Amino acid sequence: MTDSYIFKGLRKRLVEILKSKGISDEKVLNAILKIPRHIFMGKGFEKHAYKDSAFPIASNQTISQPYTVAFQTSLLDLKKTDKVLEVGTGSGYQAAVLSEIGVKLFTIERQRELYLSSKIILKNLGYSPYSYYGDGYKGLPTYAPFDKILITAGAKKIPEKLLEQLKIGGVMVAPIGERSSQDMLRITKIDDLKFKKENFGKFVFVPMLKGKN
Numbered sequence: 001m002t003d004s005y006i007f008k009g010l011r012k013r014l015v016e017i018l019k020s021k022g023i024s025d026e027k028v029l030n031a032i033l034k035i036p037r038h039i040f041m042g043k044g045f046e047k048h049a050y051k052d053s054a055f056p057i058a059s060n061q062t063i064s065q066p067y068t069v070a071f072q073t074s075l076l077d078l079k080k081t082d083k084v085l086e087v088g089t090g091s092g093y094q095a096a097v098l099s100e101i102g103v104k105l106f107t108i109e110r111q112r113e114l115y116l117s118s119k120i121i122l123k124n125l126g127y128s129p130y131s132y133y134g135d136g137y138k139g140l141p142t143y144a145p146f147d148k149i150l151i152t153a154g155a156k157k158i159p160e161k162l163l164e165q166l167k168i169g170g171v172m173v174a175p176i177g178e179r180s181s182q183d184m185l186r187i188t189k190i191d192d193l194k195f196k197k198e199n200f201g202k203f204v205f206v207p208m209l210k211g212k213n
């Protein structure tokens, strides 16, 4: 599957839609303009790639809505020197956005099939984040602490171990709440015991599950 002028045109339109919905972070908009999202979708579904909506992928999971990817990424307020942990690699699209911005990315996925397929797609596009197959609730203690942590699945409670793996001054963006809908939280680690919590409203994600598959 290759890129084309048609897809490029559709991406330009998608970026305009995201701007009209309030996304203004140029780093994020440039990444979305550049990355061929259709390559992260199953064969035959390319035409859905540049609509601003989530879409089913393998293992009963979803590729997040472009607006959600852009919104979560903007909330992280990234610098190129940031060491970032993404929980829920899924299709790999969000990982591509983070890689394109230029951060040092670690990404973890509990579905083996997705861990494997996302790794190949990312590599073919020239991105090489550190990909792991495992349970994101445990994080990656060997590589901690992280400047930023991004959770792309809905958890009932803020995962404690991930807070521990955040640097002082670091930021975690995570959808937290019930299965039906979650609050988009941005948590800033003030010190080991003190956290600032901001709420950016309701979103719906597939659930963050324990263990691996």
Ligand code: SAH
Residues within 6 Å of the ligand: 061, 062, 063, 064, 087, 088, 089, 090, 091, 092, 093, 094, 095, 108, 109, 110, 111, 114, 134, 135, 136, 137, 152, 153, 206, 207, 208, 209, 210, 211
């Ligand atoms: N960032 C992805 C979003 C995929 S949906 C994208 O851009 O496409 C969320 C993903 O989180 C799913 O693939 C799901 O399998 C994964 N997930 C859920 N619980 C997890 C956990 N405990 N550890 C790692 N990944 C998890």
